[in-house]
Amino acid sequence: MDRLKKLNIPKSLWILGTIIIILIILSLLSDFLVPYDPYETCPEHVLQPPSSHHLLGTDAHGRDILSRIIVGSKTSIFSAFALIALAAGIGTTVGLLGGYFGGKVDTVLMRVTDVFLAFPDMVLAIAVAGILGGGLVNAMIAILATTWTQYARLARSSTIAIKEETFIQAAKLSGCSNMRIMLRHILPNIGGPLIVTATLHVSGMMMGIAGLSFLGLGVKVPQAEWGSMISEGKKFLQTSPWVALAPSIVMVLVIMVFNLFGDKLRDILDPKSAEK
Amino acid sequence: MGNILEIKNLSMEFKKTGNIFKAVDGVDFELRKGEVLGIIGESGSGKSTIAKLITGLLKATEGQLFYRGQELLKLKGGERKVLNQHIQMVFQNAVGSFNPRMKIGKSIEEIIQLLGECSKDCLNKKVEDLLVDVGLKGEYADKYPHEISGGECQRAAIARAMAVNPQILICDEATSALDVSAQARIVDLLVHLKEEHGLSMLFITHDLPLVSSLTDRLIIMSKGKIVESGNTKEIIENPKSEYTKKLLEAVL
Numbered sequence: 001m002d003r004l005k006k007l008n009i010p011k012s013l014w015i016l017g018t019i020i021i022i023l024i025i026l027s028l029l030s031d032f033l034v035p036y037d038p039y040e041t042c043p044e045h046v047l048q049p050p051s052s053h054h055l056l057g058t059d060a061h062g063r064d065i066l067s068r069i070i071v072g073s074k075t076s077i078f079s080a081f082a083l084i085a086l087a088a089g090i091g092t093t094v095g096l097l098g099g100y101f102g103g104k105v106d107t108v109l110m111r112v113t114d115v116f117l118a119f120p121d122m123v124l125a126i127a128v129a130g131i132l133g134g135g136l137v138n139a140m141i142a143i144l145a146t147t148w149t150q151y152a153r154l155a156r157s158s159t160i161a162i163k164e165e166t167f168i169q170a171a172k173l174s175g176c177s178n179m180r181i182m183l184r185h186i187l188p189n190i191g192g193p194l195i196v197t198a199t200l201h202v203s204g205m206m207m208g209i210a211g212l213s214f215l216g217l218g219v220k221v222p223q224a225e226w227g228s229m230i231s232e233g234k235k236f237l238q239t240s241p242w243v244a245l246a247p248s249i250v251m252v253l254v255i256m257v258f259n260l261f262g263d264k265l266r267d268i269l270d271p272k273s274a275e276k
Numbered sequence: 277m278g279n280i281l282e283i284k285n286l287s288m289e290f291k292k293t294g295n296i297f298k299a300v301d302g303v304d305f306e307l308r309k310g311e312v313l314g315i316i317g318e319s320g321s322g323k324s325t326i327a328k329l330i331t332g333l334l335k336a337t338e339g340q341l342f343y344r345g346q347e348l349l350k351l352k353g354g355e356r357k358v359l360n361q362h363i364q365m366v367f368q369n370a371v372g373s374f375n376p377r378m379k380i381g382k383s384i385e386e387i388i389q390l391l392g393e394c395s396k397d398c399l400n401k402k403v404e405d406l407l408v409d410v411g412l413k414g415e416y417a418d419k420y421p422h423e424i425s426g427g428e429c430q431r432a433a434i435a436r437a438m439a440v441n442p443q444i445l446i447c448d449e450a451t452s453a454l455d456v457s458a459q460a461r462i463v464d465l466l467v468h469l470k471e472e473h474g475l476s477m478l479f480i481t482h483d484l485p486l487v488s489s490l491t492d493r494l495i496i497m498s499k500g501k502i503v504e505s506g507n508t509k510e511i512i513e514n515p516k517s518e519y520t521k522k523l524l525e526a527v528l
Contacts, residue, residue: 174390185375
């Protein structure tokens, strides 16, 4: 805690952090918070505008949109987190190994990374999702295939920059194994930029999953998810705009919160800007 | 006095975009037990490379290194690592030689755990003893390297090197990044440790006046080769090679 205090965390970061924690708790408890069953169709209340009964209106099947947005947050937020964790884990491992050992190991790992980088990410994601078929897990694999490369590149370049430092040589003389040097000495020192990238990436992942769902390659239809809700709603954009707009606006707001949080975090973790 | 370290025909080549650069070119010398040997030379003369070759941070292209008659360059990774118990090094960049995200004490603990013999219970005590030995307070174990001065950091680095009771201590420009008063105190500390532990020291520097008081013998290097070697006093009073003469003139 002492070190946290020394970092002089600005108020805005506390506020954004609190909002994010509230969002996470809300999505965890979503099943108990929803005013209506998000999957119950009701033919009498089809496409109703927002009212005191249905705060954000109902969709084409008479389902309460607010309830569906709340339940959908679980899919969006947690699949984004899971994706980031996997991508950062795989990417950092590859980058760390390549950067530290250099030579042939580096060449092989980086050429593999280059192959994945060569494709525009959404196009590759669509292709992968197309081959594997729809479903949330497949959509996640599709996005993962392109995302991990960024972490690999970042971890590699940071590792190369740091491995010539004197303290790494001192660690070698202290009898550290390569493994120990990578985990205890290099990883903690390259962690900052990786964490910042990861926080800034959360929004990207949410958009990626929503994007694939929008195209019908993500979650299966009845399941509540923001992307698929927007996709369903776009048919009624002129007659009942709330069906598409409500999840869109929520998505924009949530993504903005995560982006701002990542930005502020970068300001703190980047030693150059911390001096100000 | 017997030789603790013998170096024969040591060479190190670096390849840079097709060109071969010989940083160390067929160097022979020996370090006797209990003496302080100074290696002097301008930057780029290969003196730091020699330090890295002896400690195993770099792999020599050619030559032989004998530590108490044991051929060092033939040893494999693990055996080589164990030898770091006997040969330790202090770097020029004192603050940079500590992991910025680790407390000083943790860095010292690490070397004791990996190379030394010490149970978990006595670890804290040992770290404190080491810090006190180099003239620091025990509380310094809880500080991060950026929280203390360069001179204090260099003392902590010496404490870390001494943690495994090495036979040979290599000081690679250990004082050149410090201000003059801190330099003098570090040199005093090194002399003290040398006498107390019977260390043999390799003192690498470009600072001639500093070594004249500290070293028993000198090696003058230029462009990867030894241009002159011998007794410190003799070299300073009666230099033989042109290069040494110029070096001395520049100082005086």
